[in-house]
Amino acid sequence: MSTPTPDPASAAAADPAQHHPSAADLAASAANRELVDIEHLRGDDSPLSQEPVLTVSDLSIEYQVDPPVRAVRSASFQLRRGEVLGLAGESGCGKTTLAYGLNQLHRPPARIVEGSVTFHGQDGHDVDVLGLHGADLRAFHWSRIAMVFQGAMNSLNPVISVRAQLDDVFTTHRPEMSKAERLSRSRELLDLVGVDPDRIGAFAHELSGGMRQRVMIAMALALDPELMIMDEPTTALDVVVQREILQEILRLRHELGFAVIFITHDLPMLLEISDRIAVMRAGQIVELETAEELYFAPKHPYTRKLLGSFPSLTGDAGDFIRAGYSDEETR
Amino acid sequence: MTTLTAQNIHKTYTLRNGLRFSKLQAVKDVSFELTAGRTVALVGQSGSGKSTIAKLLMQLEHPTSGQLLLDGRPIGRRGAALTAYRDDVQMVFQDPFASLNPFHSIGHHLRRPLLLHGKATAKTVDARAAELLERVNLSPAASFLERRPHELSGGQRQRVAIARALAPGPKVLVADEPVSMLDVSVRLGVLNLLARLQREEQLAMLYITHDLATARHFSDEILVMYKGEVVERGAADDVILNPQAEFTRTLLKAAPEPGTNQRFLAEARRRGVPMPDHLAHREDQ
Numbered sequence: 125m126s127t128p129t130p131d132p133a134s135a136a137a138a139d140p141a142q143h144h145p146s147a148a149d150l151a152a153s154a155a156n157r158e159l160v161d162i163e164h165l166r167g168d169d170s171p172l173s174q175e176p177v178l179t180v181s182d183l184s185i186e187y188q189v190d191p192p193v194r195a196v197r198s199a200s201f202q203l204r205r206g207e208v209l210g211l212a213g214e215s216g217c218g219k220t221t222l223a224y225g226l227n228q229l230h231r232p233p234a235r236i237v238e239g240s241v242t243f244h245g246q247d248g249h250d251v252d253v254l255g256l257h258g259a260d261l262r263a264f265h266w267s268r269i270a271m272v273f274q275g276a277m278n279s280l281n282p283v284i285s286v287r288a289q290l291d292d293v294f295t296t297h298r299p300e301m302s303k304a305e306r307l308s309r310s311r312e313l314l315d316l317v318g319v320d321p322d323r324i325g326a327f328a329h330e331l332s333g334g335m336r337q338r339v340m341i342a343m344a345l346a347l348d349p350e351l352m353i354m355d356e357p358t359t360a361l362d363v364v365v366q367r368e369i370l371q372e373i374l375r376l377r378h379e380l381g382f383a384v385i386f387i388t389h390d391l392p393m394l395l396e397i398s399d400r401i402a403v404m405r406a407g408q409i410v411e412l413e414t415a416e417e418l419y420f421a422p423k424h425p426y427t428r429k430l431l432g433s434f435p436s437l438t439g440d441a442g443d444f445i446r447a448g449y450s451d452e453e454t455r
Numbered sequence: 456m457t458t459l460t461a462q463n464i465h466k467t468y469t470l471r472n473g474l475r476f477s478k479l480q481a482v483k484d485v486s487f488e489l490t491a492g493r494t495v496a497l498v499g500q501s502g503s504g505k506s507t508i509a510k511l512l513m514q515l516e517h518p519t520s521g522q523l524l525l526d527g528r529p530i531g532r533r534g535a536a537l538t539a540y541r542d543d544v545q546m547v548f549q550d551p552f553a554s555l556n557p558f559h560s561i562g563h564h565l566r567r568p569l570l571l572h573g574k575a576t577a578k579t580v581d582a583r584a585a586e587l588l589e590r591v592n593l594s595p596a597a598s599f600l601e602r603r604p605h606e607l608s609g610g611q612r613q614r615v616a617i618a619r620a621l622a623p624g625p626k627v628l629v630a631d632e633p634v635s636m637l638d639v640s641v642r643l644g645v646l647n648l649l650a651r652l653q654r655e656e657q658l659a660m661l662y663i664t665h666d667l668a669t670a671r672h673f674s675d676e677i678l679v680m681y682k683g684e685v686v687e688r689g690a691a692d693d694v695i696l697n698p699q700a701e702f703t704r705t706l707l708k709a710a711p712e713p714g715t716n717q718r719f720l721a722e723a724r725r726r727g728v729p730m731p732d733h734l735a736h737r738e739d740q
């Protein structure tokens with residue numbers, strides 16, 4: 125690791141942990157967005173399998189305030205290994221509450237009133253997530269399901285270095301690792317997400333928004349989770365940086381084979397990266413379909429409304445807003 | 456006809472790191488003209504100098520060199536001349552959650568500029584404030600006047616911010632990412648409102664955004680900024696559909712757009728259907 129690596133992809137290819145020999149090629153083609161998207165999402169080399177990694181049935185979460193608020197109503201879905209599931213909906217529809225409920229991160233007054241969440245581990249054991257408590261839950265968090273939080277750009281601790289924060293993950297979950305092992309694994313992770321490992325001593329304010337986001341993703345990857353929940357991970361970033369981060373996530377998913385639940389209100393973005401998309405409204409999943417089906421044949425009126433909220437960049441709707449106000453003017 | 460002209464403006468910030476000083480050129484040699492009834496969009500990445508230009512127009516910062524002209528005359532820098540300038544040039548900020556004071560009612564936010572700019576007297580101010588709210592489609596206005604910002608949704612707050620900007624009767628409106636903090640389902644509503652007001656009032660508008668799609672539909676001219684410089688400018692459709700600068704192409708490529716995505720185009724061929732036009736089915740609010 126002391127020799128400078130000209131291309132992060134070559135380091136990733138040398139990484140014994142990676143499963144796919146085509147990883148280097150994929151990273152090399154990362155500049156070409158169409159190619160990457162298709163290769164990652166479709167076709168025989170997609171890591172998608174029929175084997176489930178998470179089953180959620182009839183999950184309901186309530187905020188026990190007066191009067192109680194049902195933030196999630198009977199959510200049911202199954203997530204397959206290596207799948208990217210998009211979760212779309214506007215603010216306050218329960219997306220984040222659902223994500224927190226999935227790995228028991230919710231805090232009072234939120235309470236799960238019914239339903240079950242089953243995690244199907246790679247080792248063949250099923251875990252009843254809602255039945256976990258104390259040390260078991262602590263061991264489960266991050267190593268099986270990791271999360272990139274909303275506003276992740278600002279969720280790094282400002283007073284300790286990136287190195288100390290990555291170290292913290294290992295000292296908590298892998299106490300048997302030596303200091304040297306922790307350092308080399310941390311550097312490896314930064315390399316994996318495209319941050320120069322020499323920046324390991326940096327503090328959050330010394331990194332750009334995109335780099336902070338990559339560090340957060342590195343931290344979520346630290347324990348090789350089988351599922352990553354990403355809550356609006358790119359909302360605060362501009363489109364160019366957002367594109368780089370999305371490509372990075374899809375590349376890593378391809379190499380490491382984890383499943384992703386991707387939460388955002390940016391439906392055009394979800395359409396590009398997701399295998400399936402769940403549309404949430406007022407706590408309910410109103411439609412759950414493949415990205416193509418949702419785009420070409422949306423069934424629920426709310427899905428249609430959401431799709432209609434985005435002006436097209438290149439389409440022929442050029443006079444849409446202009447037409448919109450001339451209509452308004454005549455009334 | 457009101458015109459706000461920026462002539463070769465530069466803005467350089469001096470950065471200090473310990474005892475070392477360095478210079479950051481935030482805006483380099485930018486010129487443009489805002490004329491009544493037209494919208495100019497300013498697009499670019501974070502840190503490209505878009506908001507610095509907004510600050511320069513609002514005189515929250517002053518250009519290092521170059522000048523700003525209102526109707527051909529140098530703009531008023533202080534005192535009564537500055538107040539007069541602020542009568543004519545107003546701004547809508549990005550974040551409606553931060554730009555309204557949580558301690559004050561909506562009525563307070565509208566009465567203050569009306570009184571300060573002499574657009575109403577103590578007697579008429581409530582009626583004028585209510586009128587402003589009606590203009591931004593917040594009705595019944597009377598019930599909104601008494602509410603506080605936390606009782607309103609993001610879209611409603613941004614409408615209040617627009618009403619406040621309109622209070623002094625401006626001729627030029629600077630909108631710095633007016634919808635980026637709002638939910639997607641209300642964005643078009645707010646943009647349509649801005650477009651309608653612009654047309655009714657014949658405002659000269661500067662629309663700052665990183666969303667190329669709305670920039671195209673909403674504005675007449677687009678300036679693409681990269682590291683403080685304008686790298687491309689032209690009619691909105693020309694810039695988006697036929698980009699010349701390398702950076703414009705990068706920006707366009709980065710924007711998620713199912714309509715040009717190979718996977719969706721292939722799916723359309725497989726299904727034997729044209730690409731759907733979801734906007735056509737939109738129920739207007």
